[in-house]
Amino acid sequence: MAREVLMGREVVLMTAGLAGLAVGLTGCGGGADPAGAAGPPRDGGTLRVVGSSDVEHLDTASAVGVGSYGLTRVFARTLFGTKASNDFNETVPVQADVAAEIPTRENGGISKDGKTYTVRLRQGVRWDTSPPRPVTAHDFVRGIERLCNPAAPYSGKGYYTSTIKGMDAYCDGFRDVDAKDAAAIAAYQNRHDVKGLEAKDDRTLVFRLTRPASDFLNLLSLQATAAAPKEYERHVPDGREFRQHTISDGPYRIAEYRPGVSYLLERNPVWRADTDPLRERHVEKIRITFGQDSPETVQQQIEQGGADLAWDQPVPTSAIPRLRGDDRFAIRETPSNSPYLVFNTRGPGNGGALRKREVRQALQYAIDRSALVKLVGGPSVAQPLHTVIPPGNSGYAPTNRYPTAGEGSDPGKCRRLLAKAGHPKLKLRFPYRTNSVHKLIAQSIKDNLAGCGVEAELRADTGGDFYARTISSPEQAKEGKWDIAAPGWTPDWYGNNGRSIIQPLFDGRTYGPGSTNYGGYDNFLVNGLIDAALTAPDPSRAAGYWQQADQRIMEDAAIVPLLDRAHTIFRSGRVAGARFLPTAAGYDYTRLWLTR
Template identity: 75%
Template sequence: MARETLKVTAGFAGLALGLSACGAAGGPSDIPTGPPRDGGTLKVVGSSDVEHLDTASANSVGAYGLTRTFARTLFATKASNDFNEAVALQPDMAAELPTKENGGISKDGRTYTVKLRKGVQWNTKPPRPVTAADFVRGFERLCNPASPSSAKGYYTSTLKGMDRYCDDFAKVDAKSAQAIADHQNRHDIDGVEAEDDHTLVFRLQKPASDFLNLLALQFTAAAPQEYDRYVPDSAEFRRNTVSNGPYQITEYRPGSSYTLGRNPAWRRETDPLRGGHVDKIQITLGQDSAQAVQQQLEVGTADLSWDHPVPTSAIPRLRNSRDPRFAIRDTPSNSPYVVFNTRSPNNDGALGERAVRQALQYAVDRTALIKIVGGPEIAQPLHTVIPPGSSGHAPADLYPTPGESGDPARCRRLLADAGYPDGLRLKFPYRTNSVHKLIAESLKANLEACGVHAELSPDAGGTFYARTLSSPDRTRDGAWDIAAPGWTPDWYGNNGRSIIQPLFDSRDYGPGSTNYGGYDNFQVNGLIDAALTAPEPSHAAGYWRLADQKIMEDAAIIPLLNRAQPIFHSSRVGGAVFLPTTAGYDYTRVWLG
């Protein structure tokens, strides 16, 4: 997904001033300036633990921000408050970007050769170099049966032999670390080879114009041989992460806290994208109140928010006072959206019927949701799967309502036409952090107005995605009917694949899938294939656009908002530079005054 511009904005009125100005231990004028200083503890506070800590399966903006501190990829982006700089692909563990001109990409576009940067080490005892074989292991772990990557479809549809490798891997005992390691060590992926310790060769099924972007995703981070000892993403794994970045996890209390300290094996000269200024990063979880977190940031008892944007009530005050600690960063996304469980047996399988899903499109009052998240500078109504600024986006609205406020009468009429004159009863789990409860309550009221009762249930503790939406068994059993997840693309630029494929390709449906509702349309699958093999990004964009149109005709989801990120840091923080794909500041670049 591509963002249009990175902005610090001001100027929307009419919102109630909620959080009163807090007495601060150091005001905005005390923000440190000058060259970065080393030392101190960065204090990060927030709500929920990550669903996955293992880079193979990590799939949330919070997890991306955390794993970036200790797990390096071949390519990555550099945090910056200039959007174009923040999304430009750059070498990380790779020595350079491969091109046809430098011999890194073959003339037919099907072979990529990547040379590794020298001097990067694991924090083992004693430290040892990160090798090409460690990257091969990272790819082999993507489709492990215990905690498979939700993004494995990116790679099975691109790399030679990976689909066959993954099919075989699915048959392995998911509870046995030994069986999982044996499969990885005895089977190869045809398209991923360590030519020597410093050279990787990738062979593609067909040319893919976005392949380097795939090599920049956290899923493909190098994995040390020690990871063979543990079931992927298990509790034991989480206690034994290994680092090749500037920080290492020194203590982890599930659902409660992370403590990260310096990695003594990391060398600044070997890492062009990260810093390593603070001595320690302390992440404290379990704080569900955005207002309470904001107060801690303003008085200086905490420095950054983990997963809460600035609360809606505080935004006018911060904007009006021109507080330099406050910014609105443009992060085009589909966040949140309503997803339908098309496989639910509830209501006699009503949500599997397109006419029912189309009727419910008219229920939503987007103006209410915009007020909840902070007003028109924070969010705009969204009616397409692909948000503005992303490959394949084209403005469209197949289900218009007056003033974006919903049309409950039409919703009721269409439900009756579909055979449900008495409405529906829907199970609706919601996330407990940030404004998600308020969003769920607003959507519940919208649905009630058109004769649909939504039974809300809080889903906290990092289970919303991992154990509820991404579990095919719970989906088939009707544990939920609708939900309001969010989707921030995994990258920006030539990024149509990062939206349509993970959310709607039925061929990748299974444990860990982000096609939460089990949507299945062979025409959409065909358009995905056409886009992936298009010779030029502009051609791919056309296929993504057609896929978007078909998905919206099927009413597989209800797009709601394209949201920016209101963000704040304490007066101690210098070097606050933004990572769009993490919706936050880069912990490794922050320094403290």
């Protein structure tokens, strides 16, 4: 693989834009910036958030998805994090959260060889237990160890098993523990240690890495590494009982949870603003209500004053033209691959046709991206995407291996290639998310495939089930319960973020329950490029490897990239101080306030 390495000016040009990730959709926000609301913040009131589906994971150990990130952030704190802002570039830098400061070589927090990190915790952060007690380094060790529990493991655990010394062996042993036995899970954690993870004392954490990792602080900003109190050992991770007994060290706590129906969050009485540099606390309560799949109905509720924010619904496409210029409306940057079409390469359907690269390559020509752009709001909201890595992310390079005229479909070429591959007729099971515009996107793709002689059988799948129980289940894939699906992927962080796209989606070694490598793609060359990127001496070299992995994945046609899509968002007239979190695709609930 060494002869394929991109060197010199080509890599420099590719990565030079990473310092300023604002890409083609910059400046699309409508009207005045809501953060500029006149007067000081006003405390009190109930923020009303309305949407479609509950989160697939409430436990931080397995939290994935923009909804989970936005919700868990208000009650579960990490060592590091990012700050919400309506300037995209201000949301990129890693900042201290429970950590007292950012570790550097200069302050002794990072060793000379870059393989040991020492993190000191700030004082005054407490759990809302009875009585309240300090959050300690031991709680962070427990939190990180929990992310590879057998009941609800974190789909991105490969980030850590490939980075923290001994984490791989620890997680391997955890797989043999009974996933339904909370006591057995707790016993394994308490009797086994991760070699590279140590609570030196209550306020000092030491991490030892297998190799230097320039993005290690980004990994420690993800919700999966949040501190976990010892009380969590009483429950199966992310189980029914756990979800009724969350404990908070953030500004809010869950006061009431009705699964699939609603959350009510109230103020955490032991949280102190002077211990939290990333969050604030203004509203008295936050109520999140589910069950509304129609973005038009959600939009109507917000405009008529019955709700304040949408939970998992962007602004409906039909409303965008009339909202331009309204300072309650904005188009916020979220450089992403959203949605993309993924193939189940492990299923038996059609005689295993989707396991053949030639079949997947043929289907690349089926999709009319220009129609999808219109469905989500036009070119100010989305651009056609032809690479795994979207613009504004490490390793991106514009290329199009399967071009079509005007970004439309080429059914003739699709048919010819399918016939050549020996599969002129296919019947594909196609589950789709029921919220937002996903049904319309699925119908458009279905119509495109029909032009190729492919019958797509649509099946409605709620947001909570779509990821957690359908496409991330190897059993469902192996049994052929689905053939194609259209998930989305927003990177877990921005900046030096090459591994936040390629590794979780395409590392074949991580395939298993809860994996985000939904189609079970596995190519030893791509796995090798991932390893090369992770061991690269600097971000620019790593970006070259990520780009090569992208090219190889597209040669294999593992997915059909569809759109690089921004997020359209609307707030009620009483919401002020709204600041955006790109990784949560929403406003930070802790920093806004209500004017009445």
